[in-house]
Amino acid sequence: MGMKKNDQFDLSIPRRQSFFAIVLIIYKYYKIIIRQAWPVLLFIVVGGGGRNRANWESYALYAVIIASAFSMTLAILNYFRHYYHLTEDELHVRKGIFQKQNVSIPIERVQTVNFEENIFHRLFKVTSLKIDTAGSTKKEFDLDAVSIPEAKAIRDYILSKKSEVESVSTDDVEESVNSVNNEKLVTHLDLIDLLKIGVSYNHLRSAGLIFGGIFWLYYEIDELLPDYIDDSMVVEQAFTYGLLAILYILLLFVIVAFLYSLVRAVFRYYDLRFLRQDDGFKIKSGLFTRQEFSALDSKIQKVGWKDNLLQKKLFKIHDLNLKQAGSIAINAKKSFEVPGVSMEKIEKILAYHFPNLNLDLFDLSGVHPKMWYRSIFYLSLLFATIFTVIYSFGNVVFLLPTGAMYILLGISIYKRFQKTKYGISQGVLQLRGGTFADDTTLIKLHKIQAVQLVQSPYQQRHDLASIIIFTASGKSSIPYLPVEEATKVSDRLIYQVEKSNLPWM
């Protein structure tokens, strides 16, 4: 075992990245410069105007030339100064132009090894390597470009060392080393799936916003019209044309939004492959920038899936969400969303992370109806105010859409109450939510960090409480339970956490 395992690469000798790294470093610097200095660049392109225009332009041009030369020099120096190698249990990096840096990272601290490829990487057949370590935000061992076989050798070496550290009994070692490359395809997305994603993207919300905006604008313009214009005729004409225009714009918008989300889906999720390794998942996707995302079972804290109305009614597909503990424990919440997956595919994925879990065994309970009474009360209070204001000052025409809005929001509050459910079974907490569509979250009980019971003044008066469940990737809640039930549920959750010897990570 050890070094000799990789015949092609002796990773213990300090080495530089692939030569193509220079191009990629330059590209990276350019991206930073453009992001920082885009106002200046815009100024050059559009032109400053005025008498000093010529002067300004030449200054800016100098600045760009200097910046480019600077970044190129830096990139080349960086490349030649950057060495890395692996030892028995550490990663070593030596780098720095002005300040020399020697960094060693214990392999046991490595959380994930990810590859990311943009179009240049694919052109040169290299990949970037990103290593996520526990307890550090700094990207100390990120490589801009290494050949793909070498990157794989590095990853396999790290993972084999890691599993050696983690598995206590020596018998397991050989097995986990061998199974590092053992990837199994769980599911994938084809072009039809991408089409579905594009179609079912939540256009309605954006369309509604634009429609509302146009409606508002129309009335604003109407009020600005000078008095001497014959109101009735103009308004009538404007209304007819306006309505037509709105319809056209709406249609245009829907087409544009659809194309946009389709293109976006293809770019991001093209050839998405959901793979299973022995201790986690790996997801590869993307057309030009091929992304690789790893989620180890130990790091996954929550698994959830949700849909919107279009996804639910048209295709019965969901967005699957894997939420991982952040590498800096608290702040960086890492999650990955796989859109457009059918329940069948979700079940295949769940079977790996929740072996033997039977979703039918969950006995889901609802929450107290005071949850929606209360929200309806506040909503009515708000709308009573709005109605009064409209009635006394504003245009009465607004009453109708406002009324419709009130009813819609009221229904959604009731729907939300109806959909809010929870259940505990087989060591897993299931939370249900959603308004018009559905939202499901699964949390393994031993991944819970803390449980909190909270009561608002209203809840105190009615002997109700909400439960907040903290995990390393954020909190979830069960709202509005009778105090007695809430207490029982938290007792049970805490009991399960304390009884279990499984680590949360």
Add this chain to the structure above:
Amino acid sequence: MEFKNEQLLSTDIPSIQDIQYEKVEPAYNTARLTGSLIFSLILAIVLTVLYLFVIESNEGRSTFLKIAFPSYLVLTVFLFLSSIQNFRRMGYAVREKDLLFKKGWLWSSKIIIPYKRIQHSEVYQNPIERMFGLSRLKVYTAGGASSDLSIPGLTPSKAERLKNFITLKTNGDEEE
């Protein structure tokens, strides 16, 4: 993973319902009231300066007085009342396997943190607490800032003892 699902009667599970919460030191109440007093004094000074030097017209002054004075009174009363009520409702409990802390008057909360999920703990004093010889115990988990726990109003020796106890419990569970 092995699959286990033994049946439990709900009476077997220890409940947080019948827990005796320990009160924090009475001196903490005084410390909180002192804090409220300092705050209300600063607010009074700010309002007086506004009244005397910033607002120019007489009209403005009388309107200011009409609005600011009653609001100030209400706010101060509320501040002291909530400070007392919060103290009355505050309590912690040390169980064999977890730490509990409850607080809050209008919005109340009760948090339970198992020792085996505690990342680390520390003893801390803010300036007012130092004046009154009090310490607070802070407990951190991986569940994010809002799941972190801070038990105020402990004597320094008690805070230290509690911290050592937690550390022992946290490490003890890891070795199991």
